[in-house]
Amino acid sequence: MTQVENTIKLDQFLKWVGVAPTGGQAKLLIQDGEVLVNGVVETRRGRKLVTGDRVTVGKEDFIVKLDSY
Template identity: 40%
Template sequence: MIEFELTTEYIELIKLLKLLHLVESGGQAKLFVEDGFVKLNGETEFRKRAKIRTGDIIEFDGQQILVK
C-alpha cells in the first residue's frame, strides 16, 4: 500500500495519479479514469477531478493508495 501525505484540503484524482508516477501524463490519467480503471473507496470513480481527501483509499493498477 502506498501512503500519501496530504498537505492541503484535497488533491484532484488525476493530479494524485500523476504525482505518484502511476501514469506517464495527465492525459493518460484522464483516460484511465474515464475508462473506469480507478476506484475511490471501493467504488469505480469516473470523475477526473474528484476531490481526494484525508482517509480516502484509491485503487489503481493493482496498487492501493491511502491518503493521510
C-alpha cells in the first residue's frame, strides 16, 4: 500500500521552527552532528521529514506536523 505524504527537508524544518535563522546556520548545525532525527544523529541536510518525526537540537525537541493537502 502506497501513501503519498508531505515532506520537508531537515534544513528547511530547522529554519521553520526558528532553531536556525538561515539555511547556512542550519547546515552547520547538521554537519556538526548537533541534530538528531528520531534519536539518531542526522548529518544529511536534505533528509526528508514526515509528520511524526522527532527532531532534537540541544535540549529542544520538535515533533514534525505537516498538513495533508
